Amino acid sequence: MSLVDLSHQIWPGMPKIPILPEVERHQITSIADGAPMDISAITLALHVGTHVDAPSHVVAGGKSIDQIPVERFEGTAVVAEVDRKPGEEITVDDVLAGGPAPQRGEFLLIATGWSEKFTSPDYADHPSLSPELAAWAVQRGIPFVGVDMITPDLPVHRRGKGFDFPVHRTLLGAEVLIAENLTNLDGLGGRRVRLRAFPLAILGGDAGPARILAEI
Template sequence: MTLVDLSHPLWAGMPKIPILPEVERHQIAAIADGAPMNISSITLALHVGTHVDAPSHIVEGGTPIDELPVERFHGTAVVSRVDRKPGEEITVEDVLAGGPEPERGEFLLVATGWSTKFTSPEYGDHPSLSPALAEWCVERGIPFVGVDMITPDLPVHRRPQGFDFPVHRTLLGNDVLIAENLTHLDGLAGRRVRLLAFPLAIRGGDAGPARILAEI
């Protein structure tokens, strides 16, 4: 058994969607200053870094992250390699060409290679899942979709006026969980893996930071 870490570490000032506050880390106590132990804190929005979105992220009255059964966060996942440019839509055909066809109940991870740009301004200009692909996932019975991008929807600067997050609405509105900001998917492309994607159980949380691992 080999475990592959699909998560980005958290650090102060790390990349994020512009609307979100900066990640901050504070040293509360330090051994170097005479304290008996080191103690620090971190302040971050729940949608920074590698995380899992709960239905309550976009559905009023939807299930929050802490009320989802833990069984929802692990399962067999198909990793599909897709080569698309910024602003282009990832289609059902792309997913089927890039890996095994997911069976009902299997997770889908879309590997675009965008995680290599995580600390670059280019990270914010990425491909997106087509609304038709999101609908296909629902019809196919896929309970969990993960991407190595900041969002499966259109990049922020490419969104038209009145943009309503169709991919988020289709997936989360049908109880399909979303993992964002994954990394190290390229080496798993075209394979089936066992995914362990347990988020923090934040009471009432619309998402949860997660340490996501693939078991091969």
């Protein structure tokens, strides 16, 4: 058995969507300054870096991240390797061609290779999941979908007027959890892995920063 860390590190100024505040780190006490211990704090929007979205992110009255049973964050996951360009949609056929067909109750991770662009401006222009794929995941009984992109929906600059986040709404509306900003999926395409994706249990949180691991 070996573990693959699918999580990005967190640091001040790390990539994020434009509407979110910058990540900041504050040193409260320092051994170097004579304090008995180092204590620091961070300012972190819940949707920066690797995290798991809760239904309340888009569903009024939906469950917050602390209300999701911990059993929902661990399971067998199919990793589908997909090759799509910026602005292109990832379809059901792409997923089925990229790995074994997920069975009811299995998680789905979509590996596009986009995490390699994480620190580049190109990271913001990515493929997206088709609304039909989101509906298929719900119908198939997939409880968790993870992507190595900033969002499974269209990139910010490709959204038209009245854009309503159809992939988020379809998945989270059916309590299918979403993990965003995964990394290190290269080499796992076409495989089944054991996923552990435990977010921080933030009271009332619409998401939770997570350390997500794949066991192979």
